Amino acid sequence: MIELLFLLLPVAAAYGYVMGKNSAKNLAHEQNRKITSEYSKGLKFLLDREEDQGLEHLIKLLEVSADSVEHYLTLATLFRKRGELDRAIKIHELLIEQPNLDIELVKSCRLELAKDYIMAGLLDGAESNLVVLVKAGFEDALEPMIQLYSQTRDWQKGVNMYEAYSELFSDKASCAAIANFYCEVALESSDTQYLERATKLNHQAIRPLYELGLDAHERQDNVKAIYYWRKLTSEFPQIAPLVVHDLQSCYASLNISDDFYGLIEELLPNAGVTIKIKHCQGLVESGRVAEAIEFLTDSLKREPSIRGFSYLLQLLSTKNVKIQDVLEEIDHLVTSYISTKPDYQCNKCGFTSHKLYWLCPSCKTWESVVPSRGLDGY
Numbered sequence: 401m402i403e404l405l406f407l408l409l410p411v412a413a414a415y416g417y418v419m420g421k422n423s424a425k426n427l428a429h430e431q432n433r434k435i436t437s438e439y440s441k442g443l444k445f446l447l448d449r450e451e452d453q454g455l456e457h458l459i460k461l462l463e464v465s466a467d468s469v470e471h472y473l474t475l476a477t478l479f480r481k482r483g484e485l486d487r488a489i490k491i492h493e494l495l496i497e498q499p500n501l502d503i504e505l506v507k508s509c510r511l512e513l514a515k516d517y518i519m520a521g522l523l524d525g526a527e528s529n530l531v532v533l534v535k536a537g538f539e540d541a542l543e544p545m546i547q548l549y550s551q552t553r554d555w556q557k558g559v560n561m562y563e564a565y566s567e568l569f570s571d572k573a574s575c576a577a578i579a580n581f582y583c584e585v586a587l588e589s590s591d592t593q594y595l596e597r598a599t600k601l602n603h604q605a606i607r608p609l610y611e612l613g614l615d616a617h618e619r620q621d622n623v624k625a626i627y628y629w630r631k632l633t634s635e636f637p638q639i640a641p642l643v644v645h646d647l648q649s650c651y652a653s654l655n656i657s658d659d660f661y662g663l664i665e666e667l668l669p670n671a672g673v674t675i676k677i678k679h680c681q682g683l684v685e686s687g688r689v690a691e692a693i694e695f696l697t698d699s700l701k702r703e704p705s706i707r708g709f710s711y712l713l714q715l716l717s718t719k720n721v722k723i724q725d726v727l728e729e730i731d732h733l734v735t736s737y738i739s740t741k742p743d744y745q746c747n748k749c750g751f752t753s754h755k756l757y758w759l760c761p762s763c764k765t766w767e768s769v770v771p772s773r774g775l776d777g778y
């Protein structure tokens with residue numbers, strides 16, 4: 401019954417408004433009488449469980465009072481939250497049909513209607529409404545439109561939408577989505593032109609450069625593979641581990657391994673452990689093993705890493721170092737690694753922490769947070 405009380409809010413608002421306007425008193429009284437009578441009818445229908453008629457009746461009031469649209473939108477949201485999607489749809493559909501509604505408000509209602517349809521699994525209905533909004537230049541429709549096409553795997557439709565309305569795609573996330581749509585079309589059609597087009601969006605995405613490099617690498621076009629993957633690693637250093645191994649073999653095939661280590665050095669300032677190990681391998685290849693050990697030890701002290709430890713052990717075993725020194729170094733590194741790991745873990749929800757909680761802050765279970773187990777646990 402909450403929604404019924406809710407519907408009375410506009411009546412109260414209209415009543416206050418009407419009472420405040422003395423100069424137009426008679427007209428206002430007449431308007432107020434109309435609103436109240438329509439509300440009574442609408443509420444009566446609802447109370448009699450003739451819900452569709454009730455809603456339709458209440459929506460009619462919009463012609464009298466456009467101010468109440470917000471209330472209907474909130475009411476529809478309430479229905480949607482409760483899973484009563486048919487009622488939410490009904491309200492949004494009726495609102496859209498209102499001839500006197502502000503154009504921006506109609507767009508918002510249509511967007512909400514599309515969201516109802518998506519929740520109800522009526523994807524065609526959602527698509528047709530979202531298409532109307534995108535054509536009208538309504539940017540808020542882009543995200544649900546992209547999500548819908550991702551869900552239905554209609555990559556080509558997404559690409560077409562982007563090419564027709566590219567000026568709407570100004571943010572990074574929507575460009576990344578469209579870039580991936582291009583990649584999917586390229587893979588389905590084996591046409592790398594789509595990958596090239598995907599590199600020319602407003603924001604550079606990761607995957608087009610990755611796929612272009614991969615395609616070149618598979619065709620053994622090492623020069624092109626290096627071109628795309630260099631661009632990829634310089635723009636997205638965090639992605640470097642994905643390609644660094646194949647990239648190294650491209651350079652090796654062209655007999656220019658020195659250039660590869662030059663690239664690794666460029667990447668070092670923001671590098672993860674994979675790039676650091678490559679750097680060490682370069683030092684080892686040029687006979688500078690002690691320097692590699694020093695570099696890696698120093699880096700592991702600041703940023704402990706299991707892969708780093710593993711490679712350090714390999715390095716130490718190749719060099720004639722006193723076993724006592726090696727053991728001390730390893731103990732030091734392992735201790736600092738363990739100190740970065742959470743001491744406690746909830747056995748209900750997996751929440752981890754350095755502090756002991758008797759009540760899990762995440763799942764609110766008592767005594768479920770216990771000393772953690774596993775590779776680095778207790």
Ligand SMILES: [Zn+2]
Nearest residue numbers: 746749760763
């Ligand atoms: Zn928990």
